[in-house]
Amino acid sequence: MKKKLLIMTGGGDCPGLNAVIRAVVKSAQYDGNWEVYGSIEAYNGLMTNPIRVARLGSTEVAGIHYRGGTIIGTTNKGDPFQFPVKQEDGSYVKVDRSDEVIRQLKKLEIDAVISIGGDGSQQISQQFFEKGVPIVGVPKTIDNDLSATDRTFGFQTAVEIATDAVDKLVTTAASHNRVMILEVMGRSAGWIALHAAMAGGAEVCLIPEIPYDIQKVVERLERRYKAGKGFANIVISEGARPKGGSIVSRKSREVGYENARLGGVGYQLAEELAEAGFHEAVRVNVLGHLQRGGVPTAFDRILATQFGVRAFELVRDKQFGRMAAVRNGKISDVTLKEATAAYNFVDLDNFLVRSARAVGISFGD
Numbered sequence: 001m002k003k004k005l006l007i008m009t010g011g012g013d014c015p016g017l018n019a020v021i022r023a024v025v026k027s028a029q030y031d032g033n034w035e036v037y038g039s040i041e042a043y044n045g046l047m048t049n050p051i052r053v054a055r056l057g058s059t060e061v062a063g064i065h066y067r068g069g070t071i072i073g074t075t076n077k078g079d080p081f082q083f084p085v086k087q088e089d090g091s092y093v094k095v096d097r098s099d100e101v102i103r104q105l106k107k108l109e110i111d112a113v114i115s116i117g118g119d120g121s122q123q124i125s126q127q128f129f130e131k132g133v134p135i136v137g138v139p140k141t142i143d144n145d146l147s148a149t150d151r152t153f154g155f156q157t158a159v160e161i162a163t164d165a166v167d168k169l170v171t172t173a174a175s176h177n178r179v180m181i182l183e184v185m186g187r188s189a190g191w192i193a194l195h196a197a198m199a200g201g202a203e204v205c206l207i208p209e210i211p212y213d214i215q216k217v218v219e220r221l222e223r224r225y226k227a228g229k230g231f232a233n234i235v236i237s238e239g240a241r242p243k244g245g246s247i248v249s250r251k252s253r254e255v256g257y258e259n260a261r262l263g264g265v266g267y268q269l270a271e272e273l274a275e276a277g278f279h280e281a282v283r284v285n286v287l288g289h290l291q292r293g294g295v296p297t298a299f300d301r302i303l304a305t306q307f308g309v310r311a312f313e314l315v316r317d318k319q320f321g322r323m324a325a326v327r328n329g330k331i332s333d334v335t336l337k338e339a340t341a342a343y344n345f346v347d348l349d350n351f352l353v354r355s356a357r358a359v360g361i362s363f364g365d
């Protein structure tokens with residue numbers, strides 16, 4: 001009898017998820033001893049009545065490698081260890097439903113689980129592993145903020161989209177002699193902003209790792225205008241903040257959504273520029289979820305496929321409690337504990353940061 005493998009995608013979606021799913025299903029078919037199932041919307045599929053679990057075979061995964069999103073859905077509101085349950089008075093109380101998930105896995109006779117997700121999802125994977133669930137992780141995030149892997153798939157796609165936006169803003173900025181501010185995603189890591197600023201040739205790049213001094217930003221812009229270039233481009237990461245200031249965020253009203261919602265720092269920057277005495281025309285563009293949608297780049301499809309294959313190998317070899325990773329350019333794996341131990345901030349000694357400074361990009365410091 002074939003063994004049963006359950007796969008799920010959790011947290012925010014990311015280009016390349018479908019390529020991982022396809023690679024797992026195809027690896028399992030090639031091996032010949034496994035059937036693959038998908039839990040719809042991560043663990044939520046196991047906690048609803050009736051449960052939502054779909055068989056994944058050749059038909060389901062055919063041609064999905066270049067499709068954005070995830071064919072099995074995702075959620076960032078379904079932590080089974082802290083699941084929001086509605087009370088009679090309309091309020092919500094967090095309940096630990098992890099044992100219910102484990103019972104369901106047993107009932108379905110699942111032999112292994114592959115969870116594709118970012119740091120939050122992999123912390124949940126570690127908790128299930130500690131409770132005896134045979135689980136393997138696959139890292140995903142456009143933010144590239146997991147330190148246990150050199151890269152996550154989705155990041156390069158997001159950088160391409162952000163760079164394309166900078167390229168487009170350059171032509172309109174030049175036509176109107178304007179400063180264009182582009183706000184990009186990345187949470188507490190400035191990787192997307194840094195890459196897009198360099199690839200797009202921006203004059204200023206503001207990232208969470210370097211709180212900016214607005215006077216320094218103004219100086220850089222004025223230098224450019226004085227040099228006769230009557231326009232400039234700024235890429236700002238959603239998690240950036242001025243020196244002594246705080247990040248622009250708001251609490252979500254969505255039940256069970258634990259993350260602060262970032263966004264809006266680009267508009268704040270435009271105000272700060274005006275208040276600091278910079279009077280050229282400024283326009284703000286917030287790129288938002290466009291960075292997460294659409295077709296993954298070839299690089300991300302290839303990385304995602306390799307992660308899917310490695311995750312299946314870990315399952316086949318009973319190497320549970322581990323996560324696929326790329327280290328020093330080679331596909332390998334790390335423990336789930338290592339996977340979430342440290343956040344991958346932009347390292348300020350990184351050659352990319354030095355190169356950015358060398359080509360005239362100001363970080364506002």
Ligand code: F6P
Nearest residue numbers: 012076141142143185186187262
């Ligand atoms: O972590 C990926 C990411 O896109 C961040 O860059 C961004 O801050 C966040 O998710 C947005 O989350 P949501 O899709 O829940 O609004």
